[in-house]
Amino acid sequence: MRRKSVPTIRDVAREANVSTATVSHVFNNTRWVSPSTRQAVLDAAARLNYRPSAIARSLTTRRTHAIGVVVADVLNPFFSSIIRGVEDGLWRQGHSLIVCSTDEQPDKEAYYLRLLLERRVDGILIATTGADQPIFDEIQYHHIPMVFIDRRPSEPYGPMIETDNVQAGYLATRYLLQLGHRRIAILARRPSLSTVVSRVQGYKQALAEFQLANEAAMVVTVNPRQEAAFQATCRLLQDDDAPTALIATNHIMTLGVLTALKTAKIRCPEDVSIVAFDDLPWLELLAPPLTAIRHPIAELCSIAVEMLLKAVDESSGEGQESATAAFPTVMLPPILIERGSCRPL
Amino acid sequence: MRRKSVPTIRDVAREANVSTATVSHVFNNTRWVSPSTRQAVLDAAARLNYRPSAIARSLTTRRTHAIGVVVADVLNPFFSSIIRGVEDGLWRQGHSLIVCSTDEQPDKEAYYLRLLLERRVDGILIATTGADQPIFDEIQYHHIPMVFIDRRPSEPYGPMIETDNVQAGYLATRYLLQLGHRRIAILARRPSLSTVVSRVQGYKQALAEFQLANEAAMVVTVNPRQEAAFQATCRLLQDDDAPTALIATNHIMTLGVLTALKTAKIRCPEDVSIVAFDDLPWLELLAPPLTAIRHPIAELCSIAVEMLLKAVDESSGEGQESATAAFPTVMLPPILIERGSCRPL
C-alpha cells in the first residue's frame, strides 16, 4: 500500500521542465531566474499544491528557524507575557516558538531540553528552575545558544536578562518601612530560585537600612501554590505579633494572600498592608487597588530576543570556537506602582 | 572554513564498530540488540555526545511530533489555558507545541498556517478567526489533520470542539431575566466570530422566552480591546434608558467594563448587574465577586487532543483517502458561576 505522498521539489521541476535547482532558486530568491521560467515554476508549483519542506531544508541548511522557550508555566501571566513578547520579536523573521512548561520540575526541564536539542532548535530561551542540568553542557557542545531570562542557572551557560530583584525586594520593603511599618513579612518560594534569593536580600537590605536587626526579618517560605500561600497567610495573620504588612513575591502568592484576607475578613489596608509582585491589569480593579512591583517585561523580552538572535547568527559563523567571552548579564530596574493597598502606620 | 559539526549516527557506528542500523535500533528500541553491542553503542554515543537528529528522522518517518497551536493571543488567559491543557495532553508522547498568536488577523493566521504546513507539523489545533482561508485546502491536501477549538471555521475542515455558546448566552441572559432585569445589554465583538453569533443567539432566545420583543435586544458591538469596551460601557451607562444589567462576552470586555464602572463610580450590583464570560481566579476577589460563565476548558482540551491524536494516527494509515465522514462536532455545556455581581430588581 503506497504511502500518501506530497509534491516535492522534483515534481515541480519535472512539471515545469526545469531543474530542481531552478525551482529552489525561485522559491528562495537566491539567484536570478528569467521571468518566464520563474513564472513557469510558480505555475507548476501552484498546480501541484507544492510547499517546500522545512524539514528537508533544515537538513542541509542546519537551521530550523525554531526557538525553544522554556518556562515554569505557560498559564502564569508572567510567563505568558514573556512568551508573547518573544513571539512578537520573532515571528516576522519566520521563527517559530516551541513552548515548554516545566512546572518547576528539574526533571521535566531536562526532558524538554533534550527534546529541543534533538529537534535542533536554533536557540533556547529559558527561565530555568536553577537546578544543575548536565544537558546544558550537551546543548553547548551542540552549539545551540541559550539565553537565560528571569532566573539564573547554576553556572553561566549564556547571557542573562533579569529584573534587578535585589532592587525589587528593596523597593517594596523600603516603601513599607517609610510608611512606618516595622513588622513586614515576605512570602517567598524555595530559596533555590535566584529571584527569591535576590528579593529576600533586598528585603533584608532595606531592613538593615532602618536599623532593624536581622531577627526582625519575617521570611516565610511556601510552596508555589495558591493553597500554600493561603495557609501561610492565615497562620501568619492570626499570630499574636502578626505583621502589619505583607509582600507577596509573585502572582500565585498574591492570589493566595488575597483569598486569605477575604476568607478571614481581614481588611486591607486597614488591618494589613500589601505589596504584590507581578503587576496585572486586574490589580487596579480590586478594592483597594493593589500596590505592586512591575517587571519591565517588554524590555526584558526585546533584549533577550536581540541577544538570542545575535548568538544564533554567530553560532553559524565561527569555524571552531568563539572566544566565548564571559556572558553578559543585563539587569533592568523594577517599578513600584503605588496604589491603595498600603497605609501609613 | 569548515562548518561546525555535530556527531552523527555514522560517527557513533564507526566508534562502536557496528552499522548505523544497529545504532538506530538501540536508540529506538526497534529490534533486539545483544546487550554487549547495545552497551558498546551507548558508550560510543556518550563519548561523542551524540544526540539523534529529529530533523533527519522526520525526513524519513514523515512525522515531526510537532503540533501547531493557533490562537488569537497567547496572553489571553482563555487561550493560555487551552495551550496549557493541550500541552499537558501531549508532552508525554514526545510531542512539541508550536504556538502562534494571530491577534484576530486573518492574514497573520494564514501566514502562521503556511509556516506550520511547511514545517510539516503532525497536526494543527486552531481557534480560527473564522475567515475563509484558502490555506485550509492546502493543509488538507497535505493530509495534515486540523482540529478546531472554540471557534468554527467557515467550512468544515476538521472536528470541532466548542462550548455550547448558544446555551452560554441563554444562561447568562435568563439568569438576569429571572432576577427581574428587562434592560440587558450584551457587549460582543465582531459578529463574524462563531462564538459571538451563538452567544447573541442565546441571548435573544432568552429574551424571546420572556416575551421581550426583538427591539428590547441591546447588542453592542465593540472592538476586542479593553479601551473599546471601556468607551462603550461609559456611553451605554450614561444613557437615559441605560441597561440595568451588562453581559461582557469575554475577558477583555470584562476588564473594560469593570474599569468603566470604577472610573464612573457606578456601583455594582446596586446600579448595574454584571455577568462576565471566562471565569478566572481573581473574579472571586473583586468586590463584589463577579458572576461568570465558565468554559469547561480542561474537557475541551482533552477531547481536542484526543481527536487530534486519532486523526494524526489515521492520517498515516490510509493508502489513498479516508471516507472523510462528516467531521464530528462536540459541544460542551458552559457553567454559570453565581457570585455577587447581580442583584434582583
Next chain:
DNA sequence: CTGTTAGCGCGTTCAG
C-alpha cells in the same frame, strides 16, 4: 542477531 543500501526532500556546488 547484524549489516548493506536505497531513499526521504532539499540546498549547493560546479561544470556547462
Next chain:
DNA sequence: CTGAACGCGCTAACAG
C-alpha cells in the same frame, strides 16, 4: 543563466 550530482542524518527493507 541553467542543470546534474552529491550530501545532509536517519530509517526501512532486505540480506546474510
